[in-house]
Amino acid sequence: MNEVFLIQQTQAGDEHAFEQLYHLYIGQAVRVAYLITRSQQAAEDAAQEAFIQVLRRIHTLRDPQSFRPWFYSILHNAARRTGRKGRGWSFFPFDLLNRGEPDSQAAAVEEIIEGRLEVEALRALIGQLPEIHREVIVLRYYAGLTEPEMAQALDLPPGTVKSRLHGARQRLLTQLKNQDSADGRVHSVLR
Amino acid sequence: MSYDEQIRAALEAEAARAQVPAREILHRVKQSGVRVRRPYLLQMGGLIRTAAVVATVGALVATAFWGGSLVGKRTAGQVATGPAGTGSQPAAVPEAASGPVTAYESHNLGFRVTFPTQFIGPDKDERGALVFNADNVIFTVERRPRPQGQVIEDLLGDLVAENLKESRRLKPTDLGIGLMGGRDVAHIHTAYISAAGWFERETYGFLTGEHQYVITCGGRPGEQTAWAVVGPICGQVMEGLEIGTDLGFIGVKQAVEAARTAVPGELEVTMVLLEERFNVQGVGVQPVWRVHVIAQGEQQTEYEVIIDARSGKVLYVQNVATGERKTP
Numbered sequence: 468m469n470e471v472f473l474i475q476q477t478q479a480g481d482e483h484a485f486e487q488l489y490h491l492y493i494g495q496a497v498r499v500a501y502l503i504t505r506s507q508q509a510a511e512d513a514a515q516e517a518f519i520q521v522l523r524r525i526h527t528l529r530d531p532q533s534f535r536p537w538f539y540s541i542l543h544n545a546a547r548r549t550g551r552k553g554r555g556w557s558f559f560p561f562d563l564l565n566r567g568e569p570d571s572q573a574a575a576v577e578e579i580i581e582g583r584l585e586v587e588a589l590r591a592l593i594g595q596l597p598e599i600h601r602e603v604i605v606l607r608y609y610a611g612l613t614e615p616e617m618a619q620a621l622d623l624p625p626g627t628v629k630s631r632l633h634g635a636r637q638r639l640l641t642q643l644k645n646q647d648s649a650d651g652r653v654h655s656v657l658r
Numbered sequence: 659m660s661y662d663e664q665i666r667a668a669l670e671a672e673a674a675r676a677q678v679p680a681r682e683i684l685h686r687v688k689q690s691g692v693r694v695r696r697p698y699l700l701q702m703g704g705l706i707r708t709a710a711v712v713a714t715v716g717a718l719v720a721t722a723f724w725g726g727s728l729v730g731k732r733t734a735g736q737v738a739t740g741p742a743g744t745g746s747q748p749a750a751v752p753e754a755a756s757g758p759v760t761a762y763e764s765h766n767l768g769f770r771v772t773f774p775t776q777f778i779g780p781d782k783d784e785r786g787a788l789v790f791n792a793d794n795v796i797f798t799v800e801r802r803p804r805p806q807g808q809v810i811e812d813l814l815g816d817l818v819a820e821n822l823k824e825s826r827r828l829k830p831t832d833l834g835i836g837l838m839g840g841r842d843v844a845h846i847h848t849a850y851i852s853a854a855g856w857f858e859r860e861t862y863g864f865l866t867g868e869h870q871y872v873i874t875c876g877g878r879p880g881e882q883t884a885w886a887v888v889g890p891i892c893g894q895v896m897e898g899l900e901i902g903t904d905l906g907f908i909g910v911k912q913a914v915e916a917a918r919t920a921v922p923g924e925l926e927v928t929m930v931l932l933e934e935r936f937n938v939q940g941v942g943v944q945p946v947w948r949v950h951v952i953a954q955g956e957q958q959t960e961y962e963v964i965i966d967a968r969s970g971k972v973l974y975v976q977n978v979a980t981g982e983r984k985t986p
Contacts, residue, residue, distance in 0.1 A: 477694060479694075480694045482693075489684055489687070490680065493678060493683060493684070494678045494680070497677075497678045498674075499673075501675070502669060502673055507676060511679065511682075514683055515683050515686050515687055516887065516890075518683070518684075519692050519887055522687070522692045522693060585659075585664050586659075586668045587671075589664055589665055589667075590668040590671055593668055597956070597957050598958060599954060599958065605669060609666070634956065636661075640661070
């Protein structure tokens with residue numbers, strides 16, 4: 468069913484429409500909140516709070532087309548709050564023990580392995596980003612928001628979003644480079 | 659694989675670790691009792707009735723009993739701020755009190771509270787407490803006679819007993835006596851745990867010469883409201899509550915301003931507490947504001963700024979991660 472229609476029906480008080488809207492967004496909502504908070508419990512709490520806020524405030528949404536950034540704005544704020552309750556985030560588990568030198572002689576296989584290692588390394592490094600950088604990376608690359616939508620969701624000027632995103636990417640690149648230099652490997656994305 | 663693709667793959671791999679208990683979350687959302695607000699016109703009848711009741715009761719309560727004043731957004735028929743009353747002298751009579759308020763001042767009691775959302779009030783409940791409410795959250799301030807010889811520990815005990823009396827399942831999860839606004843304050847956090855979820859509230863109590871005061875924030879009585887809804891609002895209400903400003907302490911806002919001068923750059927203030935510290939400057943017990951801030955930038959850095967509550971002077975700034983202290 469058309470998302471805009473569901474939003475309009477929800478605004479009119481149709482609980483069935485709200486449930487359909489809920490099921491459209493809940494998976495992505497929990498995962499985005501998990502990426503921001505790093506905690507299953509905090510992610511569930513944030514998603515729960517976000518949908519309660521949707522019920523409470525959807526009548527204030529003028530343009531149903533802008534539901535997506537509006538929702539992520541609510542979710543992002545909820546995730547910040549619930550994430551801070553617990554503090555002491557657990558960083559992504561990153562099993563360095565499995566990261567030994569690839570012993571395959573085949574270049575193609577090595578490339579695949581390196582690609583996987585890079586993804587694994589990125590997982591760990593994204594987990595160590597400051598919150599303001601991690602948020603923009605998650606919203607851009609996981610939630611798939613455009614920069615203007617991110618600006619709306621984060622309540623920031625577009626220029627600030629752009630510079631934060633650039634800063635986050637640069638930071639990841641630099642740390643990848645440092646890590647690989649320490650490992651004696653050259654990272655494919657830096658070649 | 660491009661760099662962007664690798665970032666996406668990394669995020670997807672990590673996000674896949676999250677479980678999505680969609681049914682359970684939906685159940686909790688429904689249990690919150692929050693419903694979509696119907697179009698405005700459908701609510702008008704209720705709003706008008708509420709406004710009329712609150713206008714009458716609020717005017718009487720705010721004037722004769724509390725000498726309070728409403729501050730903030732004004733709506734039709736809402737009170738104009740009256741001159742402050744002192745001690746047993748109430749403030750001048752406000753014309754009416756109704757509609758949303760963003761702040762409330764009680765000159766008799768010496769408290770001011772800033773609301774994070776549009777609270778309605780004040781109203782008065784059967785015990786004579788001032789009640790402000792917004793959606794599923796209530797905030798009450800109650801004044802009662804102080805029994806002879808009562809000390810703060812007695813009040814704490816009374817508050818625990820009252821909560822247990824209200825419901826056997828409403829258990830204190832955190833309680834104690836602390837210093838707030840220069841007064842000993844009994845504090846209880848209670849939780850009502852049911853199959854439907856959590857119902858929680860914060861209660862503060864303190865004593866003056868003849869009275870005891872009880873301040874509460876939480877879900878409406880009888881309603882099970884998720885702490886995820888109540889908690890952030892109560893947190894903001896309590897942070898916006900200033901009492902004992904007549905004792906010569908600087909207020910929350912001044913403490914935050916002092917913290918901002920001590921830590922340069924863009925700051926997020928996450929916590930403001932009034933505490934007692936010992937021998938900070940070799941002066942024994944000293945009331946201080948502890949302001950917890952996060953400096954934004956390439957790397958977020960957490961600091962605690964300790965400020966003399968009387969003079970407003972920053973005593974030191976401590977880096978939370980390293981423990982390093984700097985004295986301005």
